[in-house]
Amino acid sequence: AGISVKEFADRMGVKVQDVIMRLMSMGVMTTITEPVDPDAALLVAEQMGIAVEIQQEEPEDAILGETEDSEEDLVPRPPVVTIMGHTDHGKTSLLDAIRKSKVAEGEAGGITQHIGAYTVSINGRDITFLDTPGHEAFTAMRARGAKATDVVVLVVAADDGVMPQTLEAINHAKAADVPIVVALNKIDKPEANPDRVKQALAEHGLSPEEWGGSTIYCPVSAKKRTGLDHLLEMILLQADVLDLKANPNRRARGLVIESRLDRGRGIVASVLVQKGTLRVGNFLVLGAQVGRVRSLNDAYGHKVNEVTPSHSAEVVGLDGMPQPGDVFVAVEDEKLGRQVAMARQARHRAAQLLQTKKVTLEDLYSQIEEGVIKDLNLILKVDVQGSIEPIRQAIAKLENSKVRVRFIHEGVGGIRETDVLLAQASNAVIFGFNVRPEPKALALAEREKVEMKFYSVIYDAVEDVRKAMEGMLSPII
Numbered sequence: 518a519g520i521s522v523k524e525f526a527d528r529m530g531v532k533v534q535d536v537i538m539r540l541m542s543m544g545v546m547t548t549i550t551e552p553v554d555p556d557a558a559l560l561v562a563e564q565m566g567i568a569v570e571i572q573q574e575e576p577e578d579a580i581l582g583e584t585e586d587s588e589e590d591l592v593p594r595p596p597v598v599t600i601m602g603h604t605d606h607g608k609t610s611l612l613d614a615i616r617k618s619k620v621a622e623g624e625a626g627g628i629t630q631h632i633g634a635y636t637v638s639i640n641g642r643d644i645t646f647l648d649t650p651g652h653e654a655f656t657a658m659r660a661r662g663a664k665a666t667d668v669v670v671l672v673v674a675a676d677d678g679v680m681p682q683t684l685e686a687i688n689h690a691k692a693a694d695v696p697i698v699v700a701l702n703k704i705d706k707p708e709a710n711p712d713r714v715k716q717a718l719a720e721h722g723l724s725p726e727e728w729g730g731s732t733i734y735c736p737v738s739a740k741k742r743t744g745l746d747h748l749l750e751m752i753l754l755q756a757d758v759l760d761l762k763a764n765p766n767r768r769a770r771g772l773v774i775e776s777r778l779d780r781g782r783g784i785v786a787s788v789l790v791q792k793g794t795l796r797v798g799n800f801l802v803l804g805a806q807v808g809r810v811r812s813l814n815d816a817y818g819h820k821v822n823e824v825t826p827s828h829s830a831e832v833v834g835l836d837g838m839p840q841p842g843d844v845f846v847a848v849e850d851e852k853l854g855r856q857v858a859m860a861r862q863a864r865h866r867a868a869q870l871l872q873t874k875k876v877t878l879e880d881l882y883s884q885i886e887e888g889v890i891k892d893l894n895l896i897l898k899v900d901v902q903g904s905i906e907p908i909r910q911a912i913a914k915l916e917n918s919k920v921r922v923r924f925i926h927e928g929v930g931g932i933r934e935t936d937v938l939l940a941q942a943s944n945a946v947i948f949g950f951n952v953r954p955e956p957k958a959l960a961l962a963e964r965e966k967v968e969m970k971f972y973s974v975i976y977d978a979v980e981d982v983r984k985a986m987e988g989m990l991s992p993i994i
């Protein structure tokens with residue numbers, strides 16, 4: 518371990534009490550004799566305007582000798598799709614319908630395991646669906662820095678139309694910069710009215726191709742299993758625009774999408790391979806866990822020997838439980854695995870400290886001045902729909918040449934966990950007008966240092982933003 522807090526303060530020529538106070542304000546509880554955390558030390562020094570040099574541990578890529586893939590090593594890979602939409606609009610039904618209709622004949626009656634993702638083929642091309650629908654899982658992954666999804670399929674029931682979670686899904690997908698293909702579901706119902714839905718979605722930026730826009734709409738019935746092939750073809754069309762590629766000939770790398778404890782098999786993790794090829798016998802680092810792949814199973818219950826990019830499998834043979842969103846990487850041996858795991862633990866500690874650097878209104882000005890941010894991202898939750906527009910307009914008026922105001926999401930109702938996740942993933946501040954956070958949302962916001970501001974009159978919010986932009990908002994301690 519490195520030097521103590523006392524030694525650190527001495528070398529910087531500052532009072533040890535000052536250092537301890539600053540560490541505490543970052544959430545690091547310490548005493549003068551304890552070894553100082555290098556990352557925290559760096560931040561403290563930076564705050565105090567003192568240049569220090571800290572011997573950094575070797576980052577993961579250096580340990581592994583990782584290099585960028587060259588263009589000629591890249592080959593096309595299938596798209597990875599997440600299904601989103603309002604409750605009861607048919608997300609689960611659509612996932613099931615696609616899975617069942619595309620499973621080859623004789624696949625044990627089409628019954629498949631739920632392993633977090635599955636792959637289907639159409640016209641000889643593959644598409645992988647993540648099995649946990651909804652924007653919650655999607656944004657939770659993103660808040661952890663993981664990007665698993667290439668295309669979002671937005672399910673909207675044609676007999677119901679655009680609902681609050683439809684709008685949430687749109688905003689979560691937009692914030693992640695992931696293209697949307699719309700599935701107009703329940704088209705079998707007599708009361709289905711696709712044009713009305715298109716009209717409503719067009720108002721939210723999803724103008725249909727046939728109206729001169731760029732969004733693909735696919736009428737489907739998950740119940741009758743109609744329109745599914747067309748939907749899959751359109752997903753591939755959308756994917757073609759993205760020109761998705763990966764190098765299969767390198768050590769496997771990807772994401773943990775699920776993990777669980779299986780009675781017979783111990784810890785089981787579902788992984789999505791993003792680069793390289795994962796093989797039985799590989800040593801893996803998943804998050805900070807090390808393990809060796811004893812077996813790989815696909816969503817159809819088959820044992821497989823290898824998994825290529827954009828495909829998923831269940832990994833058996835782990836000692837510890839990785840978390841969804843954890844990055845995994847294949848390594849040559851266990852020793853290397855332990856080194857990588859250690860580097861990750863160190864980086865994780867650093868990341869925890871850096872969370873204190875999330876945007877807040879108080880430090881908006883300095884972050885703009887330093888060129889750290891150019892946008893003030895806001896999430897707006899209100900008690901009545903009618904107040905959204907006036908608030909948006911009043912705040913948007915404050916934009917100047919240095920800072921742009923972006924409303925990542927607005928909605929009616931209390932502040933929920935997904936709002937906080939979105940704020941975390943998009944570095945946004947949450948404004949609540951006459952609404953309160955749900956307890957889970959509050960706890961998450963506190964833990965992740967996401968700022969929430971509460972108002973009852975527009976004027977107060979406008980004043981706060983104006984002062985923040987001018988650097989006149991005094992920090993609340």
Ligand code: GDP
Nearest residue numbers: 603604605606607608609610702703738739740
């Ligand atoms: P989720 O909450 O979005 O996952 O929605 P579900 O897949 O659970 O579907 C909600 C309800 O709508 C269920 O009762 C389904 O049977 C029904 N449903 C789903 N798709 C269709 C469809 O294409 N046509 C009709 N008529 N009903 C559907």
